[in-house]
Structure formats: structure tokens, C-alpha cells
Amino acid sequence: MTPLWFDIVTGPDGAQRCTIEGDLYRPSSASTATQVPAVLSTNGFGLSKEGLSGTGAMLAEQGYAALMYSGLGFGDSTCEVGLDNREWDGRAAQQLVSFLGGAAGIAYTDPALRNSAAAVDFVQTDRRGASGETLAHDPRVGMLGGSYGGAVQFAAAATDPRIDTIVPMITWNDLSYALSPDGAVGPGGHGRGGTGATKSTWVTGLAAIGVLSPGVEGYLADPSRIFPCPNFSDSVCPALSVSLAQGYAGAEEAEYLQSTSVADYIDKVRVPVLLMQAQRDSLFDLQEATATYDGLKQRGVEVSMIWHYRGHGADPIPGELNELAPSRDSDYLVSRYLDWFDRHLKDEPVAPAPEFSWFRDWVSYAGNAEPAYATAPSLDEAATRTDLPLSAGVVSLRSGPGASPEVAAAWTGEPLTDTLVQVGAPRVTLTVSGAAAATAAEAPVLFVTVYDLAPDGTATRIGNTVPTRINSDATVEVTVPAAVHRFEPGHRVRVEVAGAARGFRSGLVPREVAVAVTSLSLPVAAGK
Numbered sequence: 001m002t003p004l005w006f007d008i009v010t011g012p013d014g015a016q017r018c019t020i021e022g023d024l025y026r027p028s029s030a031s032t033a034t035q036v037p038a039v040l041s042t043n044g045f046g047l048s049k050e051g052l053s054g055t056g057a058m059l060a061e062q063g064y065a066a067l068m069y070s071g072l073g074f075g076d077s078t079c080e081v082g083l084d085n086r087e088w089d090g091r092a093a094q095q096l097v098s099f100l101g102g103a104a105g106i107a108y109t110d111p112a113l114r115n116s117a118a119a120v121d122f123v124q125t126d127r128r129g130a131s132g133e134t135l136a137h138d139p140r141v142g143m144l145g146g147s148y149g150g151a152v153q154f155a156a157a158a159t160d161p162r163i164d165t166i167v168p169m170i171t172w173n174d175l176s177y178a179l180s181p182d183g184a185v186g187p188g189g190h191g192r193g194g195t196g197a198t199k200s201t202w203v204t205g206l207a208a209i210g211v212l213s214p215g216v217e218g219y220l221a222d223p224s225r226i227f228p229c230p231n232f233s234d235s236v237c238p239a240l241s242v243s244l245a246q247g248y249a250g251a252e253e254a255e256y257l258q259s260t261s262v263a264d265y266i267d268k269v270r271v272p273v274l275l276m277q278a279q280r281d282s283l284f285d286l287q288e289a290t291a292t293y294d295g296l297k298q299r300g301v302e303v304s305m306i307w308h309y310r311g312h313g314a315d316p317i318p319g320e321l322n323e324l325a326p327s328r329d330s331d332y333l334v335s336r337y338l339d340w341f342d343r344h345l346k347d348e349p350v351a352p353a354p355e356f357s358w359f360r361d362w363v364s365y366a367g368n369a370e371p372a373y374a375t376a377p378s379l380d381e382a383a384t385r386t387d388l389p390l391s392a393g394v395v396s397l398r399s400g401p402g403a404s405p406e407v408a409a410a411w412t413g414e415p416l417t418d419t420l421v422q423v424g425a426p427r428v429t430l431t432v433s434g435a436a437a438a439t440a441a442e443a444p445v446l447f448v449t450v451y452d453l454a455p456d457g458t459a460t461r462i463g464n465t466v467p468t469r470i471n472s473d474a475t476v477e478v479t480v481p482a483a484v485h486r487f488e489p490g491h492r493v494r495v496e497v498a499g500a501a502r503g504f505r506s507g508l509v510p511r512e513v514a515v516a517v518t519s520l521s522l523p524v525a526a527g528k
Helices: 049-061 086-100 148-159 176-181 198-213 213-219 237-245 250-259 286-298 332-344
Strands: 002-010 015-023 039-040 065-069 142-144 165-169 273-281 303-310 358-359 372-375 384-388 395-401 408-412 420-424 427-433 447-452 459-469 476-481 483-487 491-498 511-525
Touching: 002 086, 015 049, 039 049, 039 086, 039 148, 049 065, 086 142, 086 148, 086 476, 142 332, 148 165, 165 332, 176 250, 176 286, 198 237, 213 395, 237 250, 237 332, 273 372, 273 384, 273 483, 286 303, 303 395, 395 447, 395 491, 408 511, 427 447, 447 483, 459 476, 459 483, 491 511
Parallel strands: 039 065, 039 142, 142 165, 165 273, 273 303, 303 358
Antiparallel strands: 002 015, 015 065, 358 372, 384 511, 395 511, 408 491, 420 483, 420 511, 427 476, 427 511, 447 459, 447 491
């Protein structure tokens, strides 16, 4: 492993000079005569390249040159956090690709940028881009990373046609949906971004992490990072602060958050994509990867998707992914992304990946988690949408100040006579009256959750809660975030609607509305 520092220019006008720190892992067999493909990876939000050392070493053992770097504004990399914006983070990654392709004058062996590093001559070159054109300094290269290190891959692939494939993990499709979701069905059957309710816990935490990341030394070394938005690009602070203050992202804030999202430029992503998204994730739910999967598939891009177990806010499980010491033999997700790289970067005769895979937490296994995974030719073929009857009734609910997460109205189905396996997103139809509002700020916000109700009365939440902001008397179809769950015989499916929820900012104005759940549709998979 060789520590390196990169002198790059980035930003909309290409005039902002930044220093990026990185570690280059070289396989022992790599040489000018025996060149190898490369993998580029960066950190999750608030972290740095230090957390990627295990992955870098493992990739080198598997025959890949690996460049692990700290993203802009994190670790000892300078400049500000831009939320994986194409013009900042995408352009920064583009210059690291050039380095892997043999470009000189970018890398240095010291942080003062005095001693130039040798040009890379052991990485295989493509001499072709994703569209077939001949490009300079074109390595055979893929990208890998999770969360913030996942979204940057879309920004880079949309900016640089030399990137051959990407593996984004537990990341966003639309940052306005991730931070301020609305489950009301929008284009493609997915929820909408910005209009629902702000995830106050996450937005506050992310803002604090971003501000504190440089430390005193970082701000003293570069005072320009302090004002007007500490360690963030100028548009980030208003986007986050307004969303927190009013409880949802307004039009301007949502537009900015969407501009840092693959949903805004998915037409420009044309390389094979392996999506990995977590079933247990309170920040980026399964709807994020599903929307990206649908968008890429509609455009004819090769895409495969895995719904694994652990994401933000969840504990790891054995045999899925050990981030500190990843292993091809022991970790299912590692074996999947290495097979993907072997096929797309080494041109090895690896069988095409299953287009859709999902983890089943009720399946016992020892060691590698592979036995707990099921597969299907596509997401649509994994399950059949089934309507389930629920109890009837109209209930009065309070939304806004004074509403309690502990108070919810419930609509419950009959006891199941057989096992029911859910794989996908429930759709709940609400009929609401008394919701008329002159502005979005005055509109009531309702929170919808699906539960598994056991015979003893124990209720288990299935997937995540989703808000919807309703500003008129209406019937609204709500997409609840996707989940994988097995309902046992004798259990009942329950839908709860509340006027407040933990982790979310509720409505600003007290409102009383009448609510009825008139239908529930579940995607039901065959088998048990």
C-alpha cells in the first residue's frame, strides 16, 4: 500500500483546487507486463479512507489495484462537502480515474505536494469508453462503496465514460425523498421527495457530522471552509435548515437535493450496475434502490439488485459483509461483488448475476449467508400483488403539535390461514376528510406503518414508516417502503396511521382529520 495525495481541480468552472488523500493497493503480481484492472472507492459520510483499508487489501489479494480515497471535505481531503454533486465529487473522481489510467502530474507522495509520484503502469488500459469511443488515460476500472461512497459512483459514472461498472451500496436515488419522504404514489409507483416530513434525527445528525469533520485544524488550515456554510458547499445549509424548520423540503430545497441525486441524471449512467440495498435501514430504504433499478432497466442498462439485511442504524449479521475484514469465502455480498467485477473487469467466464436477490431472515444457516438468499429473474417476477381485506371504520386523528407517536388508528385483517411471504412495497389507500389547507405548511401529515400482529397481541413493524402530507379532502394511495417478511399462519396484517412518528418532524399546525384505510395491497412471493 502506498499513501498518496492528489492535486485536483473541480467545481462548476473547474477552478477550485483541492487535495485528496488516498491509498493505492497494488497486487503483488501486478507489473507493466502483467497488468490488472482497478477498483476506485471512497468513504461513507463523516468517515475517511482509513475505514477502507480492509477492503483495499482484500481487493489487491483478489488481483485488483485498489485506490481508496477520502471524499472532499472528509479525512484530510480538502474543500467542502458537496453531497456527491457531479460538478464537485464527480469531477474529482474523474481525475483519480486518469491517475489509474497512467496520467502523470496528479499524484504526490507527500501532503505538501512537493514530490511527484510515479505514473501508474500496472493497471490494464481499455482504450475505449462506455460508448465505444477512444479515450485518453482509460483504465479498466470499476467503483465500489456504500452510502455516501455509493452515490458518488453515480456522479462519477455520469461524468466519466471511462468507468466500466459500479457497485453502489445502501445509497440514495433521490436525496429529497431520503431526507423528506412522502409516500403518496408518484411516477413509477414510487413515493415523492421533499413534500412529506423531514427525518429530523437524520438531518440534524448529518449536518453535525459534516460541520465537525474537519476539526479545528482543518478550519485553521483553510478558513474559507467556515463561511457561509461550515464544511458544506453553499447550497447545503439552506437545504437542510429550511427542511428542519418547516418540517419538509420546499420546492427550492428539494430541487437542490434532487440535483445531487442519480434520479436527476439517470440517463447519463450507461454502465452495468450492481445495486445493494438494506432491508433494515432508517435512512435510505429499499425504495431508493428500487427506483434506480426501475430507471436503469427502462433505459436498457444492465442492472442487478440485492436486498440484503443490514443498513444504516442496524446491527450486522454473520456471513453477509464484514467491512473491516471482508472475505470472498465468508461474506455473501463480497462474493457477489467480486463475481461482478470478475465478469465486467477481468472478462472471466462468470455466470450472469441473478437480476434480483433478497435475504430471508427466517432461514437458518451457518457461515456464509448465501443459503438465506432467494433469487428471481426480476423484481416484478419475485412476487404477485395481492389485495388483503382489512377492518372498516373512520377514525379521527390529530396531526401536528400535540400529536403523539404513541397514538395511532389501526385497521386489521383476519387471521391468516397459511404462511404469507411479503417481498416488496405495500400500497395502502387512505380516504381523508378535513384536510383542506391553503399552504403545505398548514397541511396535516399522516404516518403509515404496516405491522405483523401475532395471536398474543405482539405487533412487529414491517419495514419503515412513511409520511404523507395531504392538503385537501382526498383518496390517496401510499407506497409504504418495501420489506421482506414472513407472516405465520394465525397472524394478522395490520395498518396503522398516526399523526406523528419518531425521527420525523410532524406538521406545524394542529389539525383534526377523519381517516379510513380502504385497501391494502401486498406483494406476495411464492414459497415459504
